[in-house]
Amino acid sequence: MSQINRLTQGGRIDRSKTLNFSFNGTSYTGFPGDTLASALLANGVDIVNRSFKYSRPRGIVAAGAEEPNAVVQLGSTEAAQVPNVRATQQALYQGLTAASTNGWPNVQNDVMGLLGKLGGKMMPPGFYYKTFMTPASMWMTYEKLIRKAAGLGRSPRENDPDIYDHMHRHCDVLVIGAGPAGLAAALAAGRSGARVIICDEQEEMGGSLLDSRDLINGQDPALWAAAAVAELLAMDEVLVLPRTTANGYHDHNFVTLHERRTEHLADTAPQINGQPQARARMHHIRAGQVILATGAHDRPVVYANNDVPGNMLASAVSTYIRRYGVVPGNKLVLTTSNDYGYRAALDWHEAGREVVAIVDARAKPDGDLVKAAREKGIRIITGSAVFEGKGSKRVSGARVARIDLDNFKLAGSVEDLVCDTIASSGGYSPVVHLAAHTGARPVWSDEAIGFLPGKVKGMTPVGSARAVYSLSAVLADAVEAGASAAAACGFESGGIELPQVQSATEGPACALFQVPHEKPTMRAPKQFVDQQNDVSAAAIELATREGFESIEHVKRYTAMGFGTDQGKLGNINGMAIAARCLGQTIPQTGTTVFRPNYTPITFGAIAGRHCRDLFDPERYTALHSWHLKRGAKFEDVGQWKRPWYFPIGNESMHDAVARECLAVREKVGILDASTLGKIDIQGKDAREFLGRIYTNKWEKLGVGKARYGLMCKDDGMVMDDGVTTCLAEDHFLMTTTTGGAAGILEWLELWHQTEWPELEVYFNTVTDHWATMTITGPRARDLLSEVTDIDLDKDNFKFMECREGQVAGVPARVYRISFTGELTYEINVQANYAMRVWEALFQHEAKYGLTPYGTETMHVLRAEKGFIIVGQDTDGSVTPEDLGMQWCVGYDKPFSWIGHRALTRPDTKRDDRKQLVGLKPVDPKVVLQEGAQIVRDPNQTIPMKMVGHVTSSYYSPVLNSGFALALVMGGHKRMGEKVYLPMADGKTHEAEIVSPIFFDPKGARQNV
Amino acid sequence: MQRYSGFGLAKHALTHHENWQRMWRNPTPKKQYDAIIVGGGGHGLATAYYLAKEHGMTNIAVIEKGWLGGGNTARNTTIVRSNYLWDEAAHLYEHAMKLWEGLSQDLNYNVMFSQRGVLNLGHTLQDMRDIQRRVNANRLNGIDGEVLDAKQVSEIVPMLDCSANTRYPVLGASWQPRAGVARHDAVAWGFARGADSLGVDLLQQTEVTGMRIEDGQIIGVETNRGFIGSTRVGCVAAGNSSVLAKMAGIKLPLESHPLQALVSEPIKPILDTVVMSNHVHGYISQSDKGDLVIGAGIDGYNGYGQRGSYPTVEHTLQAIVEMFPVFSRVRMNRQWGGIVDTCPDACPILSATKVKGLFFNCGWGTGGFKATPGSGNVFAWTLAKGYAHPLAAPFSIDRFHTGQLIDEHGAAGVAH
């Protein structure tokens, strides 16, 4: 079978090359310029899919984005599978492989179709709400069966080999759609020098001009379109984006465009210069003005069996004939409500095939096209409509009768016509979708018999998107809009001479949505409204009967417009039918909400390059490459990669951490602490500011001294902590938690800028500038003395002091602060020198047993000392007093610091608050689970009264025992009491409440 | 009420479905009701249903400015679970869970409550601590749950990338087998039909525009269809609660923010459970129709537009592709937004107010769908008796003045 429906000439395809493709395993040929749909029609393929609910055979209906049926699975390999591709928008390429998404064993003969026929009656809308309820336990089984029928195409099961990307662009005027309206508007705007972007979703720009009967300047209007595109391409400030769909229109004129860069070439993107290129690209456009030139969709007429293959949109018939050189049948019956639909019959006739009749709902049609049809001798049946199609796998006839629309009934005898194709046009629906995305409801126009775009600031609809249809008016409208849009952005347009247009004049159309049937709607053969979701006129009638009176209810009860086409063909008809059933007007009924996407967009394209290695930044310290070389395992802390522990050989984490811990307690360890937030604070009021923002006191901290501070929110809950050092009278260096760094800087700015602008103080981040290396352990001083000129004498450089000097020949600030309880020096150098200093210290590795350690060891060591980690031992509901840190609260500070007032709120005064304590498992071998819940009485029944939970828990090699920190109700007064931790495995651990300081409670070791 | 069953369906098929009755009436408002519920979402309708069913109050009305179930009930990702951290919240949500388990039968309306299990993934050590803490608490509160490691997770969801070379590898998850999803519209319709059949007037297209208060006592509401009297009014208006409160001269600790969701095109079943990740920030399940239902993030600014910002959706899909790289070629069909009423502690408000007879049920924020039957049930009790149901008592507005918050923020998995 080879392209039986292909005309020998005409159309915009390239007959000099042949493309091979396969559909459902059969090989076919087509031509460059074809879509998959035109190629299938050329080859006489009728059934392209089975419907979702009733498994009815379905064929191609439309020629563009509005197609509901021809939804196929594409892809020649597993990884290249693409579900739910609309054949009408898929360019044909060599080797294209596609298949129907539904139908078993195949789309021609579908067993489910039989079920659909038999069971269809049992499946009115919402049938599942009314059944499958007994027995209750069976629902999950029923659901499994229901799910078997779900879905159209399938997801690939291998990872996508392709990449996608984004471009952010700004322009003065964005023109969406490149039909005559879009092109003319873009020309008018472009010639003014404004920055213009014009996009069109089709393979070729020109829109309706590519299959038009009109003439521009006496020629095929496609020539005018080509010239317009060429002129636009030549303009410096104009960006022309073919194959690009405006898929979402967001606030303040932000529009997302989806550019298909390679989908017309293959199912995986070919490379350029040996490099992968993006399969698709999203353009994020911020436009000064938007011109909506998206055209109008032909509206099918709703009649019985209107879903059988061979039922098509009149406009699609024209498009296939004129643009693709394909006549999708032999004998045509056209049912229409308007002159424009006549094009289908004329084109059909001119293609040399039989037009059985034109059935016109109007009593006296008389436009130019009507006359042309009459002149050609085509039979025209007026005041009538096709009310039922015949045939099961392909149309075999049409039943026609006079109709009385006012009373919604047939008004005369029935005539059966023999045909294989029924084309219908019920009028045009302007493409208002994008305008609706920002919340503007479409507005009904009686004159246009359709909804027009609602008002959006900075947006102008032009051409058929606002129901201006005659080509000369479209062009005039667009030129005016393009020039005004440019002017609104400050660009004067020189004005454009309008081309000469020759087009047919049209008579008025009439409103035709659902055609009445001999039988009432509920009893007539199915009259489909939404073909993809198998929603029929009867379903809508039933919904309204059951009380679903809002069109939104109708949508949700019947699934009308829920499909991948979002009801582009069906919605307006559905609304009209609902209006009829409810005895309302269409504007009273209204539309449902159009939302992005205009047409579906792959997740990959929306994600862009922010995936895999680039999903989220990985932040590295200056020493990262050393850690890697040393075999560190990393922990994610915020976006940072921090060494977690440094295993040697096959060492387990437990062993590595125990070794690292002992090294610190016995010799000396080193930690890369560069990720700590660091904020340089300067100004004469810096000290006052610290006093307001921290819970504790700062007025007496001397130069060169450091102090630990807690920060609360004004609700009194701890939010961050860290050590702040007084570098000079008006100069402090604050440290924050790793995760808190950015937030705390903003927090300081917030209070400064909004509440206390009178304080003279500046905050600047120096987190990345200073690398911080913590050496800690009894031999820290000896080690450091090898590489520094700073006087490390214990009386000259005391605990909680800071010194400046050289370390390994590098200027450094060294702080004697300790998070381990051991003698500690934190060496800070400009980060470019970090590696040099670190390596200098490691020259003495063997001599002192210097051991690198990671966050896990840091946690064990600090927990042994009872030092908290904000975010681990606190959770946003813990006050400084709950932590037992009264020593860190300036109760009598003159300024009521942030969090102060909360001390006296009723809830913070409660004495049964959860308080931080230590927990000693009775069995020292037990390491309690972090997150384990604590009870007083292990023998209660469930639900048990829980009194707290474990926040931190480790094995301590120095204690040779497990130990933990926990928040326990009233814990501070319960030292020595026993508590219980009932675990998931059925065991219950017993532990004693103890002080959270497990090691060196006097703090002697850090003071040596 | 016409009872629904498979047999009934067959019977109606014989008469071409021409004899189905309305699911609810479209009554004209009475002058006076014993109680008025403002807001015909799932919570409001459930409140009315239980008021009528369990407290015998049938001279009541639900006043809805749009269509029933058209607010957040129509736009949520339908995740139902009860594994909340704090006792107060856990008990309330578990109360709801128990009602869910018999809801279809109780309402004689299949709400398609599908207990397919919910996974909350952990990607950092702190995530895992939080998960342990929550699951331990759940267990001792009698709520099902387990902590799984990455391998067990990957057995449940083979399509999920559980390998070590992702940016934030999956370390484990909490797993609540009884959790799942439900058909959101059916929940509203089922409660509506149930309430209507007990005599409740469901007044749609009726907007409350003012509150009439005399001597500190509510005496009725002004609407676009005139004044409707009642000395007991419960406001269950989600994102619009602050607007109603203002009519009564009350301020609430709420902010209304856009929260978005999106669906893919329908694809053949590939994901049979619910996967949530707070850390990479994406939530996903697959509906019985085949679309992937995906919860996006909340926008930081106030908004009543039922739409949010594009980058939010972008970030969500990046997270989904990170978790499920095989979905890269699946396409997003539709995105939308709801207006969620967020509370500072991520817990609801079920409370009397300083206006006598005026009660609020709000603040459910990003996660109230799961509570629908429970919320309605305890709120009905509260409205009927005039004081808080024990499960509702901790959720009074007073907590924002005493400081006794129930901070579910700290607990991983607050959203949805």
Next chain:
Amino acid sequence: MLHIYCPYCGEHREESEFRPKGQAHIIRPKDPVNTSDEEWGDYLFFRENPRGIHHEMWVHAVGCRKFFNVTRDTVSYEILEVYKMGEQPTVTAATQQKGGQK
């Protein structure tokens, strides 16, 4: 996707450079200790949450790092005015209503 004019940078910038910071003009009580629990709770948690004109604070986080105020319609998302910290709005619900009556 909002397009926000930063009064300090003097130009419109994309929403992703900014962070919303909630209601504007919230002033911390001057004497917290003598503020009642009720007043303190109001200051911490209770917010205007209007459907319509809203004065809110934003920070140009990825930019000049300055806080400023925005008057925005929470339904249409239209930005009606932008003004610096310490300044008062000229467009308010009251002035808008008057404007409507004209």
Next chain:
Amino acid sequence: MSKVAIIDQCAGSDVRAESPMHHVKVPSVAANPGVVLEQKPFLGHMTLRGNSADDAFCAAIQQVLGVALPLQPSALVHDASGENSIQWISPDEWLIVVPGGREFEVETALHQAYSGHFAIVTVSGGQTLLTLSGPNALDVLHKSTVYDVHPRNFPVGKGITSNFAKATAIIRRPSEDVWELIVRRSFADYCYRWLVDASREYGVSVKV
């Protein structure tokens, strides 16, 4: 005693320093690179804060750096040598870039020239400067930042802070064909990988 602590943090040229990109893999150079990416490591970067309404402050800057403090938002000015620049960051914040090693001298001189409320902080270790040029440089910027980098909106002499992929960068245009990016040290690896990835389709040449 000085009220702020200033130290010369520069160790001298004989001490080995490592730039934030010392470790990156450089792709093989494409034949006709559409994008040329280069790091200019070890420059002197300083954050300046102060009150531009104070003439004495402005005069002090002019005196020390030989360039007037830019008061127009987003202005970027260079001195005659082209080696020293000041960029407006915020109404009270500027970024000063000078040859590496000059920071201490500038800080000290400024403190001598002006004693009012201001701050100058060296951040040379915390950030690095990249240049982006070549016929497709603008395309790469379009992929990377939400800011409008069109030459009409971004003339020579402008510099702004904006989103850069999922990080933040200062983007500036010192001359017609060259763009400068200043990124934070900890994000440098990410930004670099992003840039190379974004440039690949155009062919890229890298020098770090």
